[in-house]
Amino acid sequence: MAIKPRSIFEEVSETQKPVAAPGGIDAKxxxxxxxxxxxxxxxxxxxxxxxxxxxxxxxxxxxxxxxxxxxxxxxxxxxxxxxxxxxxxxxxxxxxxxxxxxxxxxxxxxxxxxxxxxxxxxxxxxxxxxxxxxxxxxxxxxxxxxxxxxxxxxxxxxxxxxxxxxxxxxxxxxxxxxxxxxxxxxxxxxxxxxxxxxxxxxxxxxxRREADLMQARRAGDAGLVTLSGVLVGFALVQILLGALVAGIDAGRNFPNWPLMTTGTGASFFPPDPFSLTPIWRNFFEDAGLVQFVHRMSGYLLMAFAVFVWWRARRSPNTQTRFGFNAMLALMVVQMVIGILTVLYSAPVQIAIVHQLTAVVLWIAILRARFLARYPIAQSIRG
Known part of the structure; x- marks a missing residue:
């Protein structure tokens, strides 16, 4: 069928083009x-x-x-x-x-x-x-x-x-x-x-809406996400070590800080840390060694948290920086409560507060990492 040529002067009716509805991707x-x-x-x-x-x-x-x-x-x-x-x-x-x-x-x-x-x-x-x-x-x-x-x-x-x-x-x-x-x-x-x-x-x-998360991820800080991910893993290890301490009541031994009291005085190291055989049993059953490992891991976790916080200060996003500020503040609070738990031989009241603070700190670390990955949009001035 032949197509009839149209005059350049012929009026052509414009068809209404469909307008894209905002939020269509997120609505589905x-x-x-x-x-x-x-x-x-x-x-x-x-x-x-x-x-x-x-x-x-x-x-x-x-x-x-x-x-x-x-x-x-x-x-x-x-x-x-x-x-x-x-x-x-x-x-x-x-x-x-x-x-x-x-x-x-x-x-x-x-x-x-x-x-x-x-x-x-x-x-x-x-x-x-x-x-x-x-x-x-x-x-x-x-x-x-x-x-x-x-x-x-x-x-x-x-x-x-x-x-x-x-x-x-x-x-x-x-x-x-x-x-x-x-x-x-x-x-x-x-x-x-x-x-x-x-x-x-x-x-x-x-x-948050899926569309917002997709957009926010493009502005995420990959390096900070990686560092905070390591911090999440490190914090979980410390929680597991704390459970080992609770499991054998190691928190009620050596009620001193920063040294550990022994029968012959105070020492940085626990007495006879490897007296059990086979040697791996000491890391689960020797009260002095279990508490010592928990202490040392706590110091390392605190140092790494400070490093991650220092790195987070470079973030241009206010909410992200605040998230890491809250994380570090809670880390300090948890460390102080941990020291008090040791000094008072882990009474029920302080020990349970130590555990609850661990929960709050755990969520604060995850929240900070989430904000590093999905920063909340802010104005240029903000």
Whole structure:
């Protein structure tokens, strides 16, 4: 079919071109970002409470009061005198009772039992909050694109944490054990901080639009992101070392700083740090060496934090610099509390504050790294 030529003087009607709607990229598949963020913040608060209760359970020597793992039936506590007697009799069979708590009354047993039962119930409740929340958003198809796997990952870590919790308790029920194995306690606490870290990072991310994050990443400081990532790893190692200290009550030995008191006076090094065989046992079981390593790691962590903070001062972004200022301030506070914990032989009140400050510091480091990677837009004057 031949095309009819058109005159150069012919009027041509202009067709209206579609106008791109702002925020189109971010609108597709964004889901209920705000509601999911609130749900994650609830999980975050519950995990913080869980870490606190777990710390108090350890400090009150309550963790071995329940000698079996019953994920479903264990949610119901003893309801009558016969059931309480059965639980107490089971506790009397383990070394902690026979070698350390022989003669404990039923009233005393109930105190430690309720601590451990509450700790386990809180874990079940966190799992329920995750499960109900995830199912709600999944059924309503409100999970943002790319976020389903991340939310499932949080739930999987929670399930793994429950299994590790029993793995830890089981070690304390064995012959010759008066407490749980310190390295298993460190694994349990370390995973709790990992879970808390992922929840915090996801909460930070959901607080801003995807388009904003894509734009902000272009302005991120790659070098500072790398350094703060190393700082995150270093802080986690220090947390694990702190769990080793708590696991063998090493914080109640050598109540001096900066030296360590021995039978012959004060010394920088602990006495006989490698007396156990094989030699690796000393890093988990020798109170002096475990506390010494925790101290030295704390000094190195503080020095590295100062270095990262100094590097962050070069950032042109006000919020990023503030994030690293907050991180360093909390690092100093945590170090002071750690010294007080040693000087007062780790009383429950100071020890639990030391653990809670570790949580706040951990989140501050992650927040600073997030701001280095996704700086908040500011005016040229700002």
């Amino acid at each position: 598949g964004r889901g209920a970002r705000g509601a999911i963020r609130v749900w994650l913040m609830m999980l975050f608060a519950l995990v913080v409470v869980m870490i606190t209760v777990g710390g108090l359970t350890r400090l009150t020597d309550s963790g071995l009061s329940i000698t079996e793992w019953a994920p479903l039936s264990g949610s119901v506590p003893p309801l009558n005198a016969a059931q309480w007697e059965a639980e107490f009799e089971a506790y009397k069979q383990i070394p902690e009772y026979t070698e350390q708590n022989a003669g404990m009354s039923m009233a005393e047993f109930k105190v430690i039992y309720w601590w451990e039962w509450g700790h386990r119930q809180l874990g079940r409740f966190i799992g329920l909050v995750w499960g109900l929340g995830f199912a709600y958003f999944l059924v309503r198809r409100q999970i943002p694109t790319g976020w389903t796997g991340r939310l499932v990952f949080i739930g999987a870590l929670g399930g793994l944490q429950g299994a590790i919790g029993w793995w830890m308790v089981h070690s304390g029920l064995q012959e010759g054990m008066l407490d749980v194995a310190s390295y298993r306690l460190a694994t349990h606490l370390g995973l709790a901080f990992v879970i808390l870290g992922f929840i915090a990072w996801y909460t930070f991310s959901l607080g």
